[in-house]
Amino acid sequence: MSGETLFSGAVLVGILTSGIRLATPYLYAAIGETFGQRSGVLNLGVEGQMLLGAFAAFYVALVTGSLWWGVLASLAVGALMGLAMAVVTVNFQAEQGISGIGFYLFGMGMSDLLFQKLVGTVKTIQGFQPLHIPLLSDLPVVGKIFFSHNWMVYVAYLLVPLGWFVLNKTTLGVKIRAVGENPKAADSLGISVGAVRYYTIIQGGILSGLAGAALSVGLLNVFQENMTSGMGFIAVALVYFGAWKPLGVLGGALLFSMVNALQLWMQVLGIPIPPDLAVMLPYVLTILVLVVSVSKVRAPAALAKPFEREE
Amino acid sequence: MRLRIPWDALFDALLPLIATALALLVGAVMLLFLKVNPLTGYAALVEGAFGSPNAIAETLVKATPLLLVGLGICISFQGNVLNIGGEGQMIVGAILGTLVGLTLTDWPGWLVITLAMTAGFVGGAIWGGIPGVLRAYFNVNEILSTIMMNAIAVQLMNYLLRGPMLDPAQASRASKIPQTARLPAAFRLPRWVPTRLHLGVLLALVLAIVVYVFLWRTVWGYRIRAVGKNPNASRYAGIPVKRYMVLALLLSGAFAGLAGVVQVYGVNYRMITDGSATGFTGGAGFNGIVAALFGHLHPIGTIPASILFGALLVGANKMQRVAQVPSALITALNGLVVVFVVSSEIWRRRRERQHLGQVKAAEAAMEDASPPPPPNHEEMQP
Numbered sequence: 002m003s004g005e006t007l008f009s010g011a012v013l014v015g016i017l018t019s020g021i022r023l024a025t026p027y028l029y030a031a032i033g034e035t036f037g038q039r040s041g042v043l044n045l046g047v048e049g050q051m052l053l054g055a056f057a058a059f060y061v062a063l064v065t066g067s068l069w070w071g072v073l074a075s076l077a078v079g080a081l082m083g084l085a086m087a088v089v090t091v092n093f094q095a096e097q098g099i100s101g102i103g104f105y106l107f108g109m110g111m112s113d114l115l116f117q118k119l120v121g122t123v124k125t126i127q128g129f130q131p132l133h134i135p136l137l138s139d140l141p142v143v144g145k146i147f148f149s150h151n152w153m154v155y156v157a158y159l160l161v162p163l164g165w166f167v168l169n170k171t172t173l174g175v176k177i178r179a180v181g182e183n184p185k186a187a188d189s190l191g192i193s194v195g196a197v198r199y200y201t202i203i204q205g206g207i208l209s210g211l212a213g214a215a216l217s218v219g220l221l222n223v224f225q226e227n228m229t230s231g232m233g234f235i236a237v238a239l240v241y242f243g244a245w246k247p248l249g250v251l252g253g254a255l256l257f258s259m260v261n262a263l264q265l266w267m268q269v270l271g272i273p274i275p276p277d278l279a280v281m282l283p284y285v286l287t288i289l290v291l292v293v294s295v296s297k298v299r300a301p302a303a304l305a306k307p308f309e310r311e312e
Numbered sequence: 313m314r315l316r317i318p319w320d321a322l323f324d325a326l327l328p329l330i331a332t333a334l335a336l337l338v339g340a341v342m343l344l345f346l347k348v349n350p351l352t353g354y355a356a357l358v359e360g361a362f363g364s365p366n367a368i369a370e371t372l373v374k375a376t377p378l379l380l381v382g383l384g385i386c387i388s389f390q391g392n393v394l395n396i397g398g399e400g401q402m403i404v405g406a407i408l409g410t411l412v413g414l415t416l417t418d419w420p421g422w423l424v425i426t427l428a429m430t431a432g433f434v435g436g437a438i439w440g441g442i443p444g445v446l447r448a449y450f451n452v453n454e455i456l457s458t459i460m461m462n463a464i465a466v467q468l469m470n471y472l473l474r475g476p477m478l479d480p481a482q483a484s485r486a487s488k489i490p491q492t493a494r495l496p497a498a499f500r501l502p503r504w505v506p507t508r509l510h511l512g513v514l515l516a517l518v519l520a521i522v523v524y525v526f527l528w529r530t531v532w533g534y535r536i537r538a539v540g541k542n543p544n545a546s547r548y549a550g551i552p553v554k555r556y557m558v559l560a561l562l563l564s565g566a567f568a569g570l571a572g573v574v575q576v577y578g579v580n581y582r583m584i585t586d587g588s589a590t591g592f593t594g595g596a597g598f599n600g601i602v603a604a605l606f607g608h609l610h611p612i613g614t615i616p617a618s619i620l621f622g623a624l625l626v627g628a629n630k631m632q633r634v635a636q637v638p639s640a641l642i643t644a645l646n647g648l649v650v651v652f653v654v655s656s657e658i659w660r661r662r663r664e665r666q667h668l669g670q671v672k673a674a675e676a677a678m679e680d681a682s683p684p685p686p687p688n689h690e691e692m693q694p
Contacts, residue, residue, distance in 0.1 A: 045455060049647070085651075093655035098394050098455050099605065103650030106598060110643025111342075117638040118346050226640075227589060234459045241453065277471035284463040291452045 012270070016262045017146045021154070023258035024251075025219060026051065026212040026229075028157040030236035031243070031250045032164045033208030038240055039168060040201040041181040041303035042090055045101025047209045048233025049108020050082045054213025056112040059224035060119060062126055072153075072214050079210020082108065083203035090202065091195045094307030105233070113226045120224070128222035129153060153211075153219035160208075164247035177201060181301035184308040194308045209233065235287055242290045244298040253290065257283055324660060328606045328617070331652035335645045342644075343637065353635040360630020361623035369507030373579060375622030377402070377571040377593070379516040381600025382607065382614040383523045384440075384567030389609050390527060391560030392540035393447060397440060397458025398568040398597030399590070400465030404439040405432035405569020406576050406592065407472060410583045413495045413576075414477075421498035425577060428499075432573030433566045439465065440565015441558060448554035454561065462597070466589050473585055490591075491584035501578040510578035519567070523611040536560045568597060595643065599625070602646045605653050621646065 054075035062071030129151035138148040168174040179187040243249025264279045340350035381398040388395040409432035446452035473490035482488045501510040527533035585591035607613030628639035
């Protein structure tokens with residue numbers, strides 16, 4: 002890479018390509034979290050769900066030799082974590098922020114424990130290969146940037162219009178939004194607040210599990226202790242940034258992944274910025290983004306408030 | 313007079329213990345699944361934590377940062393601002409505190425230790441105060457901002473310990489351990505030799521009482537709790553709510569910062585990490601939250617809670633050696649304890665509400681019999 006500068010064509014294409022790819026885990030997790038928050042549930046356990054999903058996908062793929070079984074495992078683990086979170090927040094009406102931190106610690110410790118006991122040393126696997134899309138993948142530049150990825154990347158982007166559609170154009174979406182804005186009124190209209198929240202929390206868990214799989218068997222082909230390093234929390238922040246809308250979340254995810262890609266390429270090119278400080282960038286950006294976005298948009302009125310029917 | 317057994321208080325006190333028992337039970341199932349005999353594992357854990365005077369001393373050494381962080385957590389959670397930034401605040405406090413010791417090398421020990429602790433207190437306060445200001449004045453969710461501040465602090469530490477603050481003795485080596493130079497011997501907190509039990513333990517215990525007095529016997533503490541219980545009523549009562557939110561987070565960070573300095577001056581005598589996120593803190597910033605929740609967010613209750621979780625951490629090392637159970641198990645179990653404890657709160661809330669209902673019913677009955685009482689303002693006298 003020596004001789005290249007940050008603004009040569011090849012490098013720009015490289016940054017954009019990895020930026021598109023790196024947004025994948027953020028998208029899965031943040032779209033799931035958007036549904037949860039629109040229904041009034043703040044799930045802060047995303048990071049833990051991602052870690053367990055990442056491990057499940059990696060381990061099952063390693064043992065069975067099938068990446069698809071791995072993805073299925075991450076889905077199942079995410080659903081189980083979501084179910085547990087739903088019991089705690091809906092039935093026990095627990096403080097959502099703190100119980101989320103509990104689930105985070107559980108997921109972090111558990112994935113590390115299982116990795117050390119079942120795998121032991123760092124191993125790599127052959128992850129999902131890029132899909133070759135006839136014509137599109139062969140386009141110059143555009144083909145490389147947009148159409149040189151594996152299926153997990155494309156599905157992540159498809160979730161954006163799909164999420165928008167479900168939230169805004171279906172009965173389910175209306176119910177979710179009603180439960181998040183005014184659960185009491187929704188309840189008196191015969192909508193089961195608990196059932197809707199169970200649905201969004203479990204769906205969020207599944208998508209967080211997939212986010213983990215996207216990281217371990219979709220992007221990096223490896224599992225490491227604490228490999229998400231805050232991505233799950235950033236995904237939660239992206240929901241605020243995206244004003245609880247899937248399209249806004251997409252914008253945020255792209256912004257983050259582009260900054261990350263830039264930071265990685267600066268290291269590749271040997272630009273003399275201490276890597277530790279470069280890694281800091283996304284986190285600083287998260288705080289700035291929260292400052293400028295949160296004060297403008299109103300959150301779902303019942304966000305993080307447990308609901309209990311009055312007898 | 314008949315002796316009245318305070319069942320409710322007893323039940324509240326037992327809840328965390330039941331939660332821990334449940335977590336350990338889940339842990340036992342996990343151990344079985346990993347083909348480890350849970351009894352062997354847990355026996356090693358208890359042996360490692362309490363099996364000898366030295367083990368007990370180690371438990372107390374591990375409990376100290378948990379207690380200091382936990383005291384800060386008591387302050388912020390009582391004010392209903394949720395500080396998850398203990399990790400970062402410990403780190404920044406330790407950085408500033410270490411800088412003091414590395415700069416003023418020929419000053420008297422007691423003075424340097426005092427200055428270093430002040431520096432750590434201030435460093436932690438700044439790292440907690442920023443999310444506090446963002447929460448109060450920009451409505452930024454403090455859980456998210458404190459977690460981001462953790463990540464930023466870790467990177468800052470890695471940068472400093474690998475670069476500007478790197479131990480000169482490491483500079484020439486091929487694989488450099490990210491650590492600072494050793495502090496002069498005169499700056500060490502006194503130890504109870506041959507153990508590693510240091511004066512910081514005593515400091516933390518004294519501060520627990522100080523925080524109790526602060527929260528329940530001073531105007532500031534009262535207002536922090538009032539804001540935490542009911543911000544709207546507090547606003548009506550003339551309390552500057554935003555300022556007290558910032559204060560709660562700032563003080564919370566300060567105690568974590570102090571924990572970082574105590575770790576450097578009492579245990580390691582230098583700042584050292586392994587490059588991972590919890591390399592310096594050992595996760596005390598998170599585990600302090602667990603301890604404080606366990607102690608019902610009461611400074612005195614946090615003391616035994618810290619010792620319990622300190623014991624779990626020390627015991628986990630033994631368990632790893634004897635039964636080959638990675639100590640990550642304890643992180644997972646701590647998470648479960650948090651989940652169980654916050655879930656069990658439902659019974660306390662229900663009872664409070666029941667009690668409130670009874671009071672209201674009684675009041676209604678009184679009203680029927682007598683003219684209405686004068687409008688009763690929220691219970692808001694400092």
